Amino acid sequence: IPSRSAENPREPPVTTAPPTLRREAMDKRFDPASYEPRLQRWWHERGFFRADPASGRPPFAIMIPPPNVTGKLHIGHALQSTLQDLLVRWKRMCGFEALWLPGTDHAGIATQLMVERELAKEGTSRAEIGRERFLERTWAWKHEHHGNIRRQLDLLGASADFTRERFTMDEGLSRAVAETFVRLYDEGLITRGEYMVNWSPQLQTAVSDLEVESKTVHGHLYHVAYQVEGSDERIVVATTRPETMLGDTAIAKHPDDERYRHLGGGAAILPLVGRRLPFVDDAAVDPEFGTGLVKVTPAHDPTDFEIGRRHGLPAIEVIDRSGRMSEAAGEGFAGLDRFAARRRVVERLREEGRLARVEDHVHNVGHSQRGGEPIEPLISTQWFCDVSAMARRALDAVRDGRLALVPETYVKTWEHWLENIKPWCISRQLWWGHRVPAWYDAEGRVFVGRDAGEAAARGGVDPAALTQDPDVLDTWFSSALWPFSTLGWPEDTEDLRTFYPTDVLVTGHDILFFWVARMAMFGLHLTGEVPFRTVHLTGLVRDAEGKKMSKTAGNVLDPADLAAEYGADALRFTLAILDVPGRDVPLDPERMAGYRAFGNKIWNATRFALARVGEDDRVQTELPADGLAAPERWILSRLSATAGEVNARFADFRFDEACNRLYHFFWGDLCDWSIELAKPALAGDAPRPRVGDVLLTVLDRSLRLLHPVMPFLTEELWQRLPGREAIHPETIALAPYPTAEEGWRDDEVERRMAALIEVVTRVRALRAELEVPAAERVGLALGAGDAALADFLAEHAPLIADLCRAELSPAGTERPGAV
């Protein structure tokens, strides 16, 4: 290394030995892109994140909420992945055998729609190419996109065990699905039956209640006059869906409604059709609404379906699976779209003088979450899962504390939903997914089994004579098994024994019912244990103004772009510090720029330390505070307190508070004060014992404390610390996580140093107030009412003077209590 003075004679001569080449090699520029990909590759090549069930260390497991295999990670995934990785890295450093299991979901409807869109571009369709070729196309699509999720997790620095990566439709998980279906069928919890379901005419499939979104619609309330049979009396019935009247089979009233008591036993005549509609009494009718009389369409309304069942009414299907009027709707209506039919019916009613009046009416209408169109309630034969008993177990698990929801405000929501749960429609008229493991013979008899052979054997029939159910299972059916199917269930594997039940689930509150509740129910039922002990529910990531991100609003932030611009660590830090329980996350790139600056600060502080510490200074595994000067004892005390606080906050899932604490410790305590206080000592102007060792030791522990949040930067810097091999020979990722050190805690030093800091701050404020030029040295006399404190300040007077650009007044001029 050429000496600076030789190169440039005007530079002051180098007085200390030159730093090692490794220290000198540190680039002045802080550039995350220069090391992030290299470290991620190295970590995984070295297998640091491969979990070993035989290690003997206590296990800690997190299962990733599997993203859509053909999708890409959005900012919400980045938030959840950051928190999961943070927890897993923290626990790993705390000595746990930490497993973060990654994987992807086949996402039935979503993926099928994507492939159908592709086909449409090519001018063909699912129906045209047939089931077999369609599935080939979808698998090809899956393989094409399969690496995307892994690549994006890599960008974030995910310390997931990719040797255990799973896919919901891979062989093992598919076996788990069949196993579950057969078990629940044998227990009578899965049944096939004809019920009213939510039908999506656009997707041509049944969907579950959760896949129906209720939207406010400005519609009309049509009042239709009916003729009472054998009388001159006209009664008026109100409806929002006049087209369904073509399938009416009764008129219902409340049993106690005195106004209509005389109608009991009689009937009305259905306009346009002429059908005889008996009057029925049913408590489901609200006498207060409309006229207190309800037209009953058992085939196209859930309430009417129930009324129909109670009174043995026929169900006439007037709307078909594509949302058009069927033959049963009659001449002039058959073949019309359901909304066109509505207009036609209203027209005809008006012509016939049957339309008493029309009011504007605002009401909620169920829409298909995926298709977007209004749901058509239809009677259909589907597979249902009775989850009522499982729901009670899931309720108990939360009530008795085996399963904790964080934040706990979700407990009420959880209870409300589970207490009112209804059978889950699990079959879907789709092709992409786990095919229902049920087979039928020529007579339509059902045989259920793990495969065709077993189904046939169980029924004692010839497998060749059986046809498999064409439907697939709801995507969430396989997702519900995720925490244990990924570990090998139903096999009794070492992974399952070691890592199940898992510890934490981190996911968005939007899939509390879709996924979390179902995992809890299936997990408890099938394994007898909660699938995870704690659920940390995150909010929705919004833009800087708190608005929802959407493609149409153009405010979508892509985590890959953000990682490229600010570095993955800054992205992670921002997401973690903004994760306040129970609140949405307003993500402001300006703020991320601030945390990139924090990375820069850490980079430069380390660069400074490496350049200034003595050649023999080293990171210490143990460093007794005895014999150290106050500034050194102070920073060690602050470090110890920070370590204690950060561990406690991580344990409480208060990532925001932990990050805040780390930020202020590093920037405030360490950089603004400790390093500034160390400068004269490091320069040799006023030597203090072990200043370099302390600085390196504090940096080591600070980097370790920060590692779960900022893994890349901390690894890159930690590798350069002299003596860090004593902490861990290879990587900071496996180095122990620092905890509070009782021996470093020193309240007295903290109190005195707080006074010293206040003195400096006040002098600086005074200078600013009196507009003393920055370069001008002011006179300073120090003193304090407290004799011990006065001694302390006197002892550190040169340091204080240095920090306020002051010159000490001649000795003997101090006045107690004055500065």
Next chain:
RNA sequence: AGGCCCGUAGCUCAGUUGGUUAGAGCGCUACGUUGACAUCGUAGAGGUCAGCGGUUCAAGUCCGCUCGGGCCUACCA
């Protein structure tokens, strides 16, 4: 209709069991290139804690009501 959450500095938000002078980041103002960092440093301005009432020695914090905003659940035709 029921449930949940929110309303604190210009903006986005912290504020644990009620307890000195209510904090952070960004933004703003003034000064500054002092031996790592201008992705920086020093100092500073800025708040009737939505409103009203109550409990208390003490309320941003607990209770009630009002206003405003958001979310979830729900078969009112």
